[in-house]
Amino acid sequence: MAETVLEIENLRTSFNIKGNYYAAVDGVSLTVHKNEVVAIVGESGCGKSALALSIIGLHNAKTTKLEGQVNLKEQNLLSLPVEKLNKIRGKDLGMIFQDPMTALNPLATIGRQIAEPMDYHMKLSSAAKKKRVLELLGQVGIKDANRIYKQYPHELSGGMRQRVVIAIALACNPVMLIADEPTTALDVTIQAQIMDLMKELQRITDSGIILITHDLGVVAEMANRVAVMYAGEFVEIADVNTLFSNPLHPYTRSLLSSIPSNMTDKEELHVIEGIVPSIQKLDRKGCRFAPRIPWISEDAHEDNPTLHEVEPGHFVRCTCYKEFHFPEDQVEDENYVTT
């Protein structure tokens, strides 16, 4: 196994709502290896962005309580003071934000914005800095680097801006990258370009990547490993081929069958009943997905659902997956139990 870059241990992120703390990320453990893309998937409100922001420490410290450990280079990021954290963020830990329209400073040239993390973290001569910026622009597939260097964000298209955002994240050769919905705000063809670019970059850099997304298509294209998140917990972790060929957890299976492009004809799409519970109303005892699959008997669920390793590297929470079937087809269910 490749070298471990980031290790999250039992991370719990709680927000203060009217005097009480409610956990949005509830005991998450994850290891990311060198040169590996781990995707975190789930509906909105399941805690995936809260997890990303906890790793990089962007939550408001006054209203957020962080417990557990986030280890990067043998340091627990959660216990570091801000000054020390600032030495790591932008250098060892890069972030790609969702919306390239708002992630860039409209008043600074592209060249200056890419050089900014280098000013902070590396001591480079201005000539060396410029050389590095142009090199980065080339890496992210911008052909006319010398011209773009002097331009402002408003002069670029959405796809170009996202390339610039990626170049900024890569500027100091991070060992770990967090990409929060990097293609969601983009057009289909641009999304395809950015996905291909990130795949290329992953070949040439060694960094581990955490990819936050709600789009299973993006996951299938980019991830090595996938963690499916629901109501603050991981419900299934598997490598990408396993997850798409043999999804086990009811939530994973429901998500996969609700994608239109996955179906051939005008069949009815699967609808997951109900909504993701809010963190205040969430029932933290028992299987959190149980209220959304009421046709599965209560006995199928565990009292204290834990992640079970069903085969090497494939983890599923709760035992309800063994008896899960979609309400409309009982037949598949029988086959399912025997396999």
Place this chain on the structure above:
Amino acid sequence: MSLLNVKDLQVHFPIRGGFFRRVVDHVRAVDGVSFNLEPGETYGLVGESGCGKTTTGRAIIGLNKATGGEVLFNGDNLANMNGHDRRKHIRDIQMIFQDPYSSLNGRKNVLNIIAEPLRNFERLSPKEELTRVQNMIERVGLSPESIYKYPHQFSGGQRQRIGIARALMLNPKLIIADEPVSALDVSVQAQVLNFMQEIQKDFGLTYLFISHDLGVIKHICDRIGIMYKGRFVEEGTAEDVYNNPQHLYTKRLIAAIPEMDPAKRFEKMELRKEINNAYRKEYDSYFDKDGRMFDLKPLTPTHSVAVQKGGM
């Protein structure tokens, strides 16, 4: 007879500048688009942002004024009618908007939102109005007491249902759905798409479905028109377009759909590279000397493609 017949529709927006903000040029947002909708079908308009698909939809319902061309609805040309004549026809065309968060008035309760089209077109007593609204709200799967709630009290999927209920209130014949599911989560998206198909059968609706998501379009549409720079690139049945795309631009769009089989991801990447290279090389041959895309030429009775310089 077709329900809707759009002939050579043009929508140009003036660019003003210079002295007295004179019109110096035009943006040709929609530049000669023709298609027709048969009753009961779902027609998909696809393209990247800025291709003119939304403007086309808005011009049909009259939210943008058509610069030229005809919009024949049941044989009557809506494009050159004045407001008064138009009003007789327009109640049969309704619109579902993209963002369920901004398309509902936050200061009105659900009753007032849904009853608004009724108040515009029909004279009903408050009691009749209430029963109509209550029937509709139950039809779209919301509880009857929710008519006194306000939009912020609902989730995204529920709001989109309120938007749909408002559109259905006058029993329209044609619904223009402008990216109705783009702002929604996958599971909620599935819910709204299923629901739209269900009410299509029940109410005998015809949809003009505008979207950039080729997965959704493939799922819901019978026929598809692909737009680029205000013109049609290719038009055909869903099978024609997805299984036998002719125009390189269409191929490029279809290749951009994320591959759902992780084993094939690098294959797909190579395919995209190939198509993009070919597209870049041949780009100029798709436009005439004025920079307009060529007209559509039929290949089969259902499938037509914009020609390329020097034949197909």
